[in-house]
Amino acid sequence: MIKGNQWTAGLLAISLLFALTVSGSELTVKGDAGHYRLNSQIEYFLDGALNLDEVRQREQWRKKHDDSVLNLGFTDRSVWVRTSLAITEPLTRQWYLVIPYPLLEEVDLYIVRDGQGPAIYHTSRRETEIRRDLAHSYQVALPLPLDLNGQVELFLRAQSTTSLQVPVELWREDQLLIRFSQRSLYWGAYFGVMCALVIYNLFLFLSIRDLAYGYYVLYIGSISLLVLCISGVGNAWLWAGQPLLPRYALPISTALGSLFALMFTRSFLKWQDISPRWDHSMKIAAGLAGVLIVYTWADPINGTLFAGLLGFLVILLLIAVGLAGLRAGVVIARFFVLAWTTFALGAAVYLLSVFDLLPVNLITNHAMQVGSVAEVLLLSFALAHRIKDERSRKLSALRSQQMAERQVRDLEMQSLEQAMYDSTTRMPNAALLNQQLQTMMGQSRRVALVLVHYPQVKDIASSMGHRLAEEMFCQLMNKLNHTLAGLDGVVRLESRQPAYLAIPEFGSASFLIEVEQLEGPLTPFIEQTVGHHEIFVQAVRLRVFMNLHCGVAIAPEHGETTELLYQHASAARDRSESRKVPVQVYNEEISGFARRRLDLVTALPPAIEAGELELYLQPQMNSDGQKLVGAEILLRWHSPRFGPVPTGEVIEIAEHAGLMDLLSRYILIEAWRIMQVLQERQLNITCSINLSVQNLTDSHFVSFALAGIRKHAIPMNRVIFEVTETSMMHNMEAVIGSLLQIANSGCRIALDDFGTGYSSLAYLSRLPIHELKVDRCFVSQMYSNQNDLGIVQNILKLAHTLNLEAVAEGVEDNNTRELLTQLGCHRLQGYLFARPMPLDRFCDWAKG
Structure with missing residues (x-):
């Protein structure tokens, strides 16, 4: 008999939902499973006033192709959802369309056969709960007619004054009852723990007459009411047929929880005796909670939003109060901080899923319940340890007093040691x-x-x-x-x-x-x-x-x-x-040099604002030196006061004086302007821009640079950022992260002065680089010096092996150019072609 029932259930499951045609995909039912998720097979749209006939005539529906829950956040509009079923044989067992989200206030189900109106079946959440013709469930469960068969379309209209989520599932009645039994064990354990804690702390309150225990009992009751609302347990057992009741119960329980939590904290930590400022803050928050309770009766919809905001602020206030208690020496505050932090994490995870910032799943749905259980247990531990801590406080104070003089002596010796000796080498420091x-x-x-x-x-x-x-x-x-x-x-x-x-x-x-x-x-x-x-x-x-x-x-x-x-x-x-x-x-010359450096540091920011700093361009030619393919953007400062200031000195001053970000942002803004001019003049070449190590370790600067490229509509592949080998040695992980961000945007990266720094294949393989720039110190002597020639040859071989472009700097004669061409260097740069020049002269040179 059991085996026969299993075969019957399997055939029924295969016939039910044989094909879902919402998005043109087909759902294959295997075995005797009695539960199907339809989240990936639905279409939906938001509307507040259409009837079924108008909805069926609508052509544009939003499709869902993944199995995530349809989460529309807070909205006062209703949502229409549709899906299609192909049922080859009439249903012989009861099936339910289940929406596992109990905070939906209004849900209507319409069934249309063979795409023809009108609807052959209609039910709603309110009707189903009033008639009590549903299987026990903590969610919204709408029964399907037993004689349903053929090609049918299901239309759902759902509305909620809180978060609007519409997960859609199909359950066979026996499987739904099994699931209800399992969930009942879970909720029984949860509320059993809550009831046990209420009884335990109520007994303590009646025994020692401490208001902290009384407020804690009221707080547990408020949290329990809140969980009854969001879990569906209240609707299943306490207020069935009244889906609108949580509209009031949810904000009121939140406000009561905030109120009793504040009153419990004042009594538990005795802040009126420790810090009047914190105590005043908690009084204000408690007054707001009382006002919110009254306001909710007039406007429960906005009251829910205000209650959530107030609860969030109260949790932050309580954590801050607990941390202040720790600093003030209240030992039991450690349980208090841990408890509220745990609850805050659970509530945050749940709210993030409500606002569609985290996916809706088993963890996010029950995060608040888990956090609340952990919180009340930790607070109970804190209350249990309170008496013990108070008894031991006097003894600890006496011990602290006895150790105070010894600690002072040890600190004096330690301070003397630290003041005169280096902690790393144990040698004297500058004071000695x-x-x-x-x-x-x-x-x-x-x-x-x-x-x-x-x-x-x-x-x-x-x-x-x-x-x-x-x-x-x-x-x-x-x-x-x-x-x-x-x-x-x-x-x-x-x-x-x-x-x-x-x-x-x-x-x-x-x-x-x-x-x-x-x-x-x-x-x-x-x-x-x-x-x-x-x-x-x-x-x-x-x-x-x-x-x-x-x-x-x-x-x-x-x-x-x-x-x-x-x-x-x-x-x-x-x-x-x-x-x-x-x-x-x-010597005296050094004093003059130092004064000059100080004057330059002072003059650099005004010079940047006044536009005294210019950007020059030096051409980059192709491998045979005949075609312009790019340019390197170089900084020049012709100061009216100091005359021409070497670029290396400007960079060194900016790095040591903390002005590198200001200087680099100015260079980028000017560089984008130059590249726009080049595009307007039909010079579609790449432009290389040098970056400092300080730029690479600042993620905000990299974001600023990439945003500027997009803003000025500059093709990403025409921007090359040059970095030096030595910059790799400073905070390598941060540098590599910045380079990856640049490379992923489509910009190119060139490794400048290659061969002069800490060359290492170990880190070279980790860098997302596209070019190697051979330093001029090797290129300028390669024709006359075999060692330099060997270095250049090996660098070019390495570039070819790694599929990188090679750029040679310092090409000053035709012999060097011809030799580099023979060796397969991709780009050439140097005085042989042109010196760095301003933008207008560069454009004239390029067009000449």
């Missing part, structure tokens, strides 16, 4: 060196202050990790300190350990030399001392002396105070970096 320098200058001794900076330390930290850089730096400083210990004239800074170095910052070192004790010149002595050290870190041999910058200032001739001596030594170190010399002793 400054004390020794003041002592020696007070004794009128001739002393040299040496400031050394190793830039590749921070490069390694960015590219290989801070831990490796710290290990390398510690080994480097130990070796340098050991070297200084064996030399005459170097001043010992600390007597407890043989420390001759001070660490002013990570990647830098400083030491003192008593000049009178030196036998030879100062500069060669310092250069030999600081420059020749090799270290081994994780089996990698790193020569750290190659790019050091060292500045030296001598007292008293370069400064009679420690502050002035530091200033001059720092200026000398900066000059060492700009002039690419390892050691620079301070």
Whole structure:
């Protein structure tokens, strides 16, 4: 008998919904399944006043092809939904059209046979619930007629004053009852937990007469009423046949929950005794909740929206109050913060699905219930621990008082240690060196202050990790300190350990030399001392002396105070970096250079506003140098005050003074104008624009650049952004993310000065680049220098292997051009063709 029923159910399921013709697709029913989702087979449109005949004559319907729930957000209009069924045999068992969204207030079902009117069947949610001719369900379940067969169309009209969602499913009655039983177990467990917590906390309230427990009981009741509304449990068991009742119950339960949550918080954390400001804020929020309860009776539709907004603000306020409680030392506030955060996450996930920002599924539908259960359990734990915490508070205060003096002493020793020693290397810091320098200058001794900076330390930290850089730096400083210990004239800074170095910052070192004790010149002595050290870190041999910058200032001739001596030594170190010399002793010329740099920093922003900075274009030719294919946009500043300012100096000033974003945005705006002019003059060439590392680590700048291209209607494939190899070493992950964003937009990326930086196939394979630009230092000498020729040949081979275009810079003679053409270089750029020139002259040159 059981086997016969199974065969009957299987044949019925196969005959039911044999083909869905809404969107022209067919649904195949297999086995004896009694449940089908129709979300991907429906068409719909929004309208508020059409009847069935008008709806059937409508031709334009919106189609759905995926299985997601139809979610239209908050709207006061009704939605019409239709789908088609092909039923080869009359239904012999009861089937239901189920809409698993209980907040729908009005639902009408019409069935039209063979595409001919009028409707052969009509029912609504209200009629079905009043007649009680539906299977038990927590959702909207509309019965289908038993004798239904043939080709039929189902028309649904649905409306709700809250979120309008219309998930559409078909259920056989026995399967629907099984599902109802399973859901009943779930909801029984949920409300069982709620009832148990109400009884438990009500008992505590009656026992100890603490209002916090009473307010908590009322809060649980309000949350339970809210869940009854949104889950459909209330409609199934309490107010069946009254689908409009949740219109009032939903905002009122939300407002009551907010009100009792605020009253519970005031009593639980005792904020009236801790912070009058927070207590005043909660009083205002509680007053708004009371006003909302009254307002809902007059306008429940807007009351729902206001209740949701108020609930969101109250949750944020309660989390903030809990965090303030933690800072104020209220231990049990940790349960409070965790509880409200959990509820906030659950409510947020549910509301995001309501507003169609997250997909509607089992998780998002029940996120609020899960969050509310976790919240009330955590708050119950907090209440249970409250008495224990209050009893232990006095004991903790006594222990804290006993430990206070010991902590103060430890902090004083720790602060002294931190104030005098570097945390990474455990060597003296600038404070200890400054004390020794003041002592020696007070004794009128001739002393040299040496400031050394190793830039590749921070490069390694960015590219290989801070831990490796710290290990390398510690080994480097130990070796340098050991070297200084064996030399005459170097001043010992600390007597407890043989420390001759001070660490002013990570990647830098400083030491003192008593000049009178030196036998030879100062500069060669310092250069030999600081420059020749090799270290081994994780089996990698790193020569750290190659790019050091060292500045030296001598007292008293370069400064009679420690502050002035530091200033001059720092200026000398900066000059060492700009002039690419390892050691620079301070002189008057450096002061002039520093003043000029300061004046340039001050003058750059007004110069940008005044349009003093211009963009020049240098042509890029094809492989044989006969055809113009592109141009590189280059910055020029002809200052009325300073004269021509080198572009490298402008970029260096902007990067060090935090003006790179301002300068780069100006360059991009001008570049888009130039490219528009080129298009108007029929010069359809690519334009290359240089980017700084600061641009690549700023996602907002990349978005600004791409938005500008779209705004000016510039073809993406004509824009090439050039980046240097060395910029890859600074925050590589952020740089790669920016490059991917640029590449995905359709713009091209060129790797500039290839071969002069940290060339590595490991990172080259990760970069979304399209071009390699061979640096001019190799190209200019390749015809006369076999080493440079070999480098260029290998770079071009690498570009061909990786399917990248190769661009050679610095082409200044025909021999070099012919050799590059033979080697297969794609583009050529250099003075052989033209120097950089303004836009108008470039256009005349290109047309000439």
